[in-house]
Amino acid sequence: MNSSNKKHKTKSFQLRNSLLTDIFEDVRTRNVYNVYIIIFITLFIQTAAKEYANTQRVTFGLEVIKTGFTRLDKALLIWLCSFVSACVSYFVFKVWAVIRSLVRETLIVDWLGGTTLVFYYFYSFKFVHNAVFYFRFYPACIMFVNMEAIRLLMKVHSFIRNSATTPPPALKFSNFLYFLFAPTLIYRDNYPRTATINWKFVVQRLVECISMVFILAFIIINMYPTPDRWRKKFTISETLLLILENMPYGALILGSFCILIFHSVQNLFAELTRFGDRLFYLDWWNSCNFSTALARWNRLVQDWLYYYVYCDFKEYVWGNKSAGKVMVFLVSFVVHEWVAFCCVGGFMPFMYVVFMVLVLPQTFFQAPKGMIFNVFFWCGTMFLCTCNFVLYSFELYAQLHDPVENQTWGQVFVPRVFTSDCVIRG
Numbered sequence: 001m002n003s004s005n006k007k008h009k010t011k012s013f014q015l016r017n018s019l020l021t022d023i024f025e026d027v028r029t030r031n032v033y034n035v036y037i038i039i040f041i042t043l044f045i046q047t048a049a050k051e052y053a054n055t056q057r058v059t060f061g062l063e064v065i066k067t068g069f070t071r072l073d074k075a076l077l078i079w080l081c082s083f084v085s086a087c088v089s090y091f092v093f094k095v096w097a098v099i100r101s102l103v104r105e106t107l108i109v110d111w112l113g114g115t116t117l118v119f120y121y122f123y124s125f126k127f128v129h130n131a132v133f134y135f136r137f138y139p140a141c142i143m144f145v146n147m148e149a150i151r152l153l154m155k156v157h158s159f160i161r162n163s164a165t166t167p168p169p170a171l172k173f174s175n176f177l178y179f180l181f182a183p184t185l186i187y188r189d190n191y192p193r194t195a196t197i198n199w200k201f202v203v204q205r206l207v208e209c210i211s212m213v214f215i216l217a218f219i220i221i222n223m224y225p226t227p228d229r230w231r232k233k234f235t236i237s238e239t240l241l242l243i244l245e246n247m248p249y250g251a252l253i254l255g256s257f258c259i260l261i262f263h264s265v266q267n268l269f270a271e272l273t274r275f276g277d278r279l280f281y282l283d284w285w286n287s288c289n290f291s292t293a294l295a296r297w298n299r300l301v302q303d304w305l306y307y308y309v310y311c312d313f314k315e316y317v318w319g320n321k322s323a324g325k326v327m328v329f330l331v332s333f334v335v336h337e338w339v340a341f342c343c344v345g346g347f348m349p350f351m352y353v354v355f356m357v358l359v360l361p362q363t364f365f366q367a368p369k370g371m372i373f374n375v376f377f378w379c380g381t382m383f384l385c386t387c388n389f390v391l392y393s394f395e396l397y398a399q400l401h402d403p404v405e406n407q408t409w410g411q412v413f414v415p416r417v418f419t420s421d422c423v424i425r426g
Contacts, residue, residue, distance in 0.1 A: 011186045011303055015194070015276040019283060020263050036259070039252065040211055043218035050222070061217035068140030068217075075141040078131045079148050082124065083180070086152040089120060090176045093160055097171070117160065124153055125338070132342050139343040139396070146339045154304055155180055158187040161308055182275045183266040185304040192276035205268040212260035215252065223249045226397050226423075233425040239394075243386045250386030251378075258284075262298060288373035290355070290380070291362035305332060322364065329360050340392060345399040348415045350391050354384055394423045 024033045048058045069075075096113045100106050128149040132142050159176055175189050182191065223246045234242065258281070266280045282296035295302055305328045314324040333352045341347055358380075394417045402420040404411055417423050 011307065013184075013188065013191050013277040015192045016279050018263055018267055018278045018280055020259075021267065021278070036211075036215075036255075040215055043215060043222070047218045047221050061214050061221060064217040064220055065140075065213060068138050070138050070141065071135055072141060074131075074135045075137060075145050078128065078135075078145050082128065082149045082152050085120075085124065086156050086180060087173075087177070089156045090159070090171075090173060092116070093163070094171055097163075120156075121153060124149060129338075129342060133345075142343045143339065146342055150335060150339070151185075152180065154185050154301075155187070157308060158185055158304065161312075162187045178273065181269060182273050183269045183280065183300065184275070184277070185300050186307065193274040194271075194276055195274075197271055197274060202268060202271050205264045205271065208264040209260060209268065212256045212264065215256045216260075219249050219252055219256075224393060226393065233421065233423060234394075235425060239390065239424060243383065243390050246390070247382040247386050250384075250389060251382045253389060254381065254385045258297070266300070285378075286374065288369045288377055289362045290359040290377070293377065293381070294355075294359060301332075325363050326360070329356065344392050344396040346395045346416045347413050348392055348395040348417070350388055391417070398423050 023029050044060070047061060051058050093113075096109065096116075100109045100113075103109060128145055132145060137145065159179065163171060170189075172189070176187075179187055184191070262281045267278060269275070270278050279299060281299055284293045284296035287293035287296060309328050309331050310324040313327045314321060318324075333355055337347075337349055337352050340351065395415055398416040398420045402416065402422040404416070411419075
């Protein structure tokens with residue numbers, strides 16, 4: 001049998017905790033949780049002392065957080081529009097399903113439905129993009145608006161893809177509405193659910209969310225790389241030195257973001273919705289290469305990419321595993337670059353280049369394993385994460401302080417940091 005015709009594995013939901021939840025319940029590893037408490041206290045004291053020494057006042061990072069979430073009310077309004085459009089898509093899909101069940105020639109109905117869906121995806125992205133630049137949001141609000149819009153679109157696609165063969169009367173809006181808030185991107189009519197809500201667990205995850213936001217604010221206060229802070233422009237060698245000096249902060253950014261988004265937020269919504277399957281990530285920190293780490297890093301998105309990009313592309317477009325893998329990377333990193341473009345206001349394809357050069361090739365061969373390779377993985381991850389933060393910060397600074405009016409398409413796709421001398425000098 002041809003490998004392209006083999007049945008793909010199906011997503012199985014079951015009652016289970018997140019990996020860190022089980023790890024921290026073990027008395028032998030519970031004190032590892034205290035590491036982040038120590039980091040929080042250390043950064044808190046360091047930031048307060050530095051602020052008082054420089055400005056004779058202490059803000060505890062609140063000014064950075066307040067600035068990042070400026071015009072949050074407008075961001076919530078945009079989210080509401082995205083949410084309502086997702087709900088409307090359910091009823092449009094149900095009308096399509098009813099019409100399709102009544103006609104003999106379904107090809108025209110399918111083409112009309114597919115075309116409508118493509119236009120819905122396109123104009124959803126366009127609406128969010130225009131709204132972000134119209135309201136001039138700061139990066140925190142931009143990330144919230146864009147990530148939520150993408151999440152809702154992925155959920156709509158999953159619902160339509162899974163329900164296309166379901167009889168119209170069997171579709172229930174209550175199931176779809178629950179799916180929009182449940183921490184999963186794979187639609188099912190029913191999921192395993194816990195009996196009650198553990199409110200102590202909810203409070204713990206909420207406190208974690210708040211503390212991680214403050215840790216990220218402290219990191220920005222201590223290392224945000226702008227010429228204003230150093231009162232000079234950076235040479236290439238000084239930029240490299242800046243990256244190397246701040247690699248520990250890069251590791252903190254990575255760890256804090258992972259705990260905030262994949263552990264605390266997902267578990268918070270899982271508990272509030274009594275969603276039972278909480279395996280949102282695997283032990284990516286034990287990986288020995290970038291490809292394995294990405295596969296374990298975010299199981300929610302990885303499942304969606306596997307079923308609706310890799311499997312569908314391999315089955316219906318091009319029956320080749322390698323082509324399917326390439327398509328997964330293209331879809332994933334085009335979306336990531338779109339979010340980054342909205343955040344900094346310019347094109348800085350650092351993530352795309354790195355992952356297409358380093359990560360994609362690793363998916364085609366078996367990487368060696370062992371402690372030394374895990375050390376190499378962590379050194380490379382810290383370096384790349386810090387590069388990512390520094391270069392995108394540079395691009396944001398260049399876009400704000402040396403903008404180009406009426407940009408041509410060529411200027412849009414050339415990072416401003418390389419054509420302006422307000423950040424990097426020769």
